[in-house]
Amino acid sequence: MKRFVQRWYGPYAGTQVWKESAHLLADMFVGIALFTVAITMLSLSAGLLITLVGLPLLVLTVAMGRLVSPMERGRARGLLDLELPGFTPLAPQGNLWQRAKAILGDGPGWLGIAYSMTMLWWGTVAFTVVVTIWTVAFSLVTAPAWAWISDPPPPFTIGGTTFRFGGWAIAGGVVLALLLGLMLVALLPRLVHWLANVDRALVRSMLAPSEQEQLERRVSELQESRDASVESAATELRRIERDLHDGAQQRLVSVAMNLGMAKERLSDEDDPRTRELVTQAHDEAKQAIVELRDLVRGIHPAVLTDRGLDAAVSALAARCPVPVQVRSDLSSRVPAACESTAYFVVAEALTNVAKHSRATSATVDLTVREGVLVVTISDDGVGGATEAAAGGLHGLRDRVRAVEGRLRLASPEGGPTTLIAEVPCGS
Amino acid sequence: MRIVIAEDSVLLREGITRLLAEYDHEVVAALGDASELLATVEAHAPDLVIVDVRMPPTHTDEGLRAAVELRAVRPATPVLVLSQYVEERYAAELLELGTVGVGYLLKERVADVREFVEAAQRVANGGTALDPEVVSQLLVRSRNAGPLDALTPREREVLGLMAQGLSNAAISAALVVSAGAVEKHISNIFTKLDLPPSELEHRRVLAVLRYVNE
Numbered sequence: 167m168k169r170f171v172q173r174w175y176g177p178y179a180g181t182q183v184w185k186e187s188a189h190l191l192a193d194m195f196v197g198i199a200l201f202t203v204a205i206t207m208l209s210l211s212a213g214l215l216i217t218l219v220g221l222p223l224l225v226l227t228v229a230m231g232r233l234v235s236p237m238e239r240g241r242a243r244g245l246l247d248l249e250l251p252g253f254t255p256l257a258p259q260g261n262l263w264q265r266a267k268a269i270l271g272d273g274p275g276w277l278g279i280a281y282s283m284t285m286l287w288w289g290t291v292a293f294t295v296v297v298t299i300w301t302v303a304f305s306l307v308t309a310p311a312w313a314w315i316s317d318p319p320p321p322f323t324i325g326g327t328t329f330r331f332g333g334w335a336i337a338g339g340v341v342l343a344l345l346l347g348l349m350l351v352a353l354l355p356r357l358v359h360w361l362a363n364v365d366r367a368l369v370r371s372m373l374a375p376s377e378q379e380q381l382e383r384r385v386s387e388l389q390e391s392r393d394a395s396v397e398s399a400a401t402e403l404r405r406i407e408r409d410l411h412d413g414a415q416q417r418l419v420s421v422a423m424n425l426g427m428a429k430e431r432l433s434d435e436d437d438p439r440t441r442e443l444v445t446q447a448h449d450e451a452k453q454a455i456v457e458l459r460d461l462v463r464g465i466h467p468a469v470l471t472d473r474g475l476d477a478a479v480s481a482l483a484a485r486c487p488v489p490v491q492v493r494s495d496l497s498s499r500v501p502a503a504c505e506s507t508a509y510f511v512v513a514e515a516l517t518n519v520a521k522h523s524r525a526t527s528a529t530v531d532l533t534v535r536e537g538v539l540v541v542t543i544s545d546d547g548v549g550g551a552t553e554a555a556a557g558g559l560h561g562l563r564d565r566v567r568a569v570e571g572r573l574r575l576a577s578p579e580g581g582p583t584t585l586i587a588e589v590p591c592g593s
Numbered sequence: 594m595r596i597v598i599a600e601d602s603v604l605l606r607e608g609i610t611r612l613l614a615e616y617d618h619e620v621v622a623a624l625g626d627a628s629e630l631l632a633t634v635e636a637h638a639p640d641l642v643i644v645d646v647r648m649p650p651t652h653t654d655e656g657l658r659a660a661v662e663l664r665a666v667r668p669a670t671p672v673l674v675l676s677q678y679v680e681e682r683y684a685a686e687l688l689e690l691g692t693v694g695v696g697y698l699l700k701e702r703v704a705d706v707r708e709f710v711e712a713a714q715r716v717a718n719g720g721t722a723l724d725p726e727v728v729s730q731l732l733v734r735s736r737n738a739g740p741l742d743a744l745t746p747r748e749r750e751v752l753g754l755m756a757q758g759l760s761n762a763a764i765s766a767a768l769v770v771s772a773g774a775v776e777k778h779i780s781n782i783f784t785k786l787d788l789p790p791s792e793l794e795h796r797r798v799l800a801v802l803r804y805v806n807e
Contacts, residue, residue, distance in 0.1 A: 408652065411677055416602040422704030423608050427615060430706050448704070455701045468678050472653040477680055
């Protein structure tokens with residue numbers, strides 16, 4: 167019994183049925199208001215279209231059509247618990263005429279107008295139905311009270327027979343009405359909900375971007391945020407590099423210099439133990455400078471920041487024990503994130519060339535083709551390189567993928583090995 | 594020597610000043626950036642200018658640009674450029690305006706006090722001082738340039754030392770070979786590179802670098 171009541175009459179304890187009813191009742195008034203404004207604006211524009219005033223008015227009408235979406239989505243959020251994203255804001259570019267054309271061709275604007283038209287008749291229907299079912303339900307369940315307070319109906323005569331409503335007839339009618347009323351009350355939340363679902367469907371289909379548009383927008387948002395984080399990581403690395411150069415390294419050089427001066431002074435004195443210690447400290451300070459320089463180079467080489475990819479790759483080639491030829495047709499700087507990705511691809515590739523390939527020569531080729539930076543590193547070594555064996559290559563692939571690039575490795579047994587990285591650089 | 598220094602790090606600026614004073618050289622002006630370099634050199638007419646490549650405001654290569662500008666206006670002023678890292682193009686830009694009294698060293702070379710002062714002295718005297726790393730990068734860059742392919746490894750080594758600004762005697766000491774052998778290598782290099790022999794050290798460097806920069 168309790169479950170039965172809970173199931174059929176429980177909804178009245180909640181807010182949904184009340185809010186949905188309120189929404190449906192308001193539909194008609196909203197519909198009248200929207201329709202009035204829309205039809206007035208439209209017919210005014212149409213009427214004045216032969217004059218100069220008509221067109222701006224039409225543009226204004228469509229622009230106002232866009233306002234329907236935030237308004238009605240707000241109402242749906244409050245009363246229908248329907249959370250929908252808005253359309254992408256329209257940002258018309260160019261001269262006045264181009265902007266006007268953009269607004270006139272704006273789908274969401276026209277959909278707003280269409281919604282206004284639809285809402286008038288649907289709002290009327292919704293209002294009527296909701297008012298009817300609420301009043302009928304109310305009247306039926308309160309039938310005993312009506313029977314109690316009103317006089318019994320007067321007798322009436324059909325075909326010579328006089329009918330008189332007495333105790334049992336009235337009691338039977340009241341019971342029947344009560345039962346029907348209870349049934350209607352039990353069904354009312356569901357009826358209201360179905361009607362409200364029509365509202366939901368209208369708002370969803372006409373006042374919000376489609377699922378595909380939402381996905382597309384999400385993709386482009388993700389892409390933007392990914393690009394931003396890649397770029398900010400690159401900026402951060404450059405900052406660390408600069409801090410190390412300007413801070414720790416300068417200080418170390420200064421320490422080494424002072425130790426060097428101390429060493430020179432001591433050479434004339436006869437304190438071999440001190441001199442030995444100073445010499446050792448001097449050597450270690452110099453070693454620390456070299457190590458720090460290598461570390462900084464591994465983070466983000468200064469030459470890459472200052473002079474770009476071509477110069478940084480030349481420096482890599484110069485340090486490679488295998489003779490490396492560098493060819494580059496980069497005429498201008500590419501974005502920082504591409505530069506550093508390409509740089510580390512070359513660095514890793516040349517390390518592998520030196521370690522595993524047994525090559526006698528290698529080439530590095532830098533070129534930009536249709537907005538894609540193509541880095542090709544090949545050697546004349548023994549080949550047989552795999553991602554697993556070459557270790558660092560796997561990390562490289564992640565690095566390249568983070569900037570939407572591709573990495574391809576061709577290394578048959580017996581050689582030669584070619585590694586190609588393609589990094590979009592948007593220029 | 595009377596020296597002008599442009600170096601943005603106070604620590605190193607003062608350190609180098611002290612270091613040079615130790616060897617009886619006088620720093621007549623020490624600048625924190627390159628903007629006043631030309632005017633300062635005009636005013637002091639120093640025997641040597643020491644410039645850091647990376648300086649304010651952009652912290653890229655204003656020191657080098659100031660040095661190149663200085664060499665264009667006063668070609669006779671010896672300039673020693675200090676850099677955080679090797680960049681052969683910096684060296685090339687600097688050397689394009691002549692190799693008399695030019696130096697390009699990694700900053701950390703100041704730690705080797707005596708060698709640094711010797712290099713500074715060499716530049717002031719119209720010689721050349723290129724960092725070994727600069728030289729190796731220059732040579733690598735041109736491995737495929739053609740004429741250098743003809744050199745034997747030993748001759749390449751000699752060429753590298755020549756480019757650093759070392760004299761024949763210093764080269765023979767460095768490679769532990771006789772002075773005669775060094776001379777033979779050098780004449781071979783000149784022949785292979787098709788360069789007429791010259792008695793001036795800097796001419797040799799100039800010639801080498803001209804080839805390298807082609």
